Amino acid sequence: MSFGNVVGALVPLNTLGRYVHWHFIQISVANLIVIALMVLTFVVALVAPFPGRRRRRENR
Amino acid sequence: MSDVERQWTTRLRRRAVAALPPDKLLPDTQPSYVASWIYVFGVTTMSALAVVIASGCLLALRGPQWWHTSSVGHFVNSLHLWSVEIFFFAMVVHLWGKYFMAAWRGGRSLTWVTGVVTFLTSVGAAFTGYVSQTNFDSQWISTQAKDGINATGAGAYFNVLNTGQMLMWHIVLLPLAAVLLTAIHVLLVRVKGVVPPFDERAGAPAVTNHDANDANDTNDEKVVDA
Numbered sequence: 001m002s003f004g005n006v007v008g009a010l011v012p013l014n015t016l017g018r019y020v021h022w023h024f025i026q027i028s029v030a031n032l033i034v035i036a037l038m039v040l041t042f043v044v045a046l047v048a049p050f051p052g053r054r055r056r057r058e059n060r
Numbered sequence: 061m062s063d064v065e066r067q068w069t070t071r072l073r074r075r076a077v078a079a080l081p082p083d084k085l086l087p088d089t090q091p092s093y094v095a096s097w098i099y100v101f102g103v104t105t106m107s108a109l110a111v112v113i114a115s116g117c118l119l120a121l122r123g124p125q126w127w128h129t130s131s132v133g134h135f136v137n138s139l140h141l142w143s144v145e146i147f148f149f150a151m152v153v154h155l156w157g158k159y160f161m162a163a164w165r166g167g168r169s170l171t172w173v174t175g176v177v178t179f180l181t182s183v184g185a186a187f188t189g190y191v192s193q194t195n196f197d198s199q200w201i202s203t204q205a206k207d208g209i210n211a212t213g214a215g216a217y218f219n220v221l222n223t224g225q226m227l228m229w230h231i232v233l234l235p236l237a238a239v240l241l242t243a244i245h246v247l248l249v250r251v252k253g254v255v256p257p258f259d260e261r262a263g264a265p266a267v268t269n270h271d272a273n274d275a276n277d278t279n280d281e282k283v284v285d286a
Contacts, residue, residue, distance in 0.1 A: 034149070042153050045097035052095070 085250055093257050101154035102249075108147035109242065113235065115140040120231055124194045144186060151179060163255040171248040178241040185238055188230035191220050202226070 008014075018029040064070055118136045119127050127133040155175070164172035191202040202220040209215045219225055 038149060038152050038156075041149075042098075042156050045101070045153065045157070048097050050095045050097055 080247065080251055087250075090254065091256065094254055098157045099254065101150045101157060104150035105147055105154055106242065106246070108143050108150060109238070111143035112140065112147055113239070115143060116231065116235070128195070144189070148182070148186070151182065155179065158255070161255055161257065165255060166252065168248070168252045168255055171245060171252060174241055174245040174248060178238060178245055181234060181237045181241060185230060185234035188226045188234060192223065192227045192230045194223065198223075 020027055020029060020032055115136055119133075119140060122133060122136075127137040158172070158175070187205075191198045191205070205220045206215065209218060209220055218229075
């Protein structure tokens with residue numbers, strides 16, 4: 001079985017999309033997940049230590 | 061003034077070198093505040109753009125029958141799609157970072173504006189890509205989009221049901237504009253420098269790595285490897 005078949009078995013890709021509907025806002029779950037991941041990436045980029053930064057400070 | 065000095069090529073070269081000397085165009089070091097993950101999303105966006113262009117060139121070489129039917133064609137088609145996904149993902153995080161840094165400070169308004177226009181151009185490039193797939197998905201998207209486009213009055217010049225026109229926008233006009241705008245954006249970043257955080261001393265001169273090693277702890281205007 002190919003890798004694509006395995007992934008396809010885990011995530012049904014041949015069905016209608018799922019949507020979140022809240023008042024006038026309607027967005028697909030897939031797009032909502034992407035936006036959530038972007039927000040998460042943004043926050044992690046602000047707080048995660050950058051490699052080598054401490055070493056550079058110690059070298060000063 | 062001699063004839064050589066009056067030549068437009070001489071004058072243009074002197075102005076270009078004065079605005080962007082080689083060490084500023086390709087710097088060896090960057091200010092210490094650039095050592096943060098939030099600063100990597102601009103170059104991530106450009107790296108993704110390089111993959112988008114390269115995979116798009118492969119798709120243009122082989123054509124729709126290839127990308128619809130062969131396994132390698134499917135792979136390159138997916139490579140094109142997913143590099144676009146990464147391109148937009150990284151560009152949006154880059155945009156948020158620069159927005160909250162108020163990256164238009166210090167005479168960088170044109171850098172900000174070129175970034176915004178590049179973003180809008182890229183949205184157009186992505187949209188024309190969706191309607192150029194030559195499958196049921198592109199038919200669905202174009203028929204859904206036509207009423208919206210026609211309502212703006214642009215339909216007479218930008219017909220989403222015209223596959224040939226959309227393909228030309230997607231593979232010629234919009235990529236040219238996006239790459240050109242990106243080049244101008246990067247050159248402006250080189251001219252004005254990376255925007256400093258609010259608590260940094262704006263416009264402080266960069267120093268070499270050697271100087272950074274010798275400096276005391278209170279001086280935070282140091283550099284990191286570019």
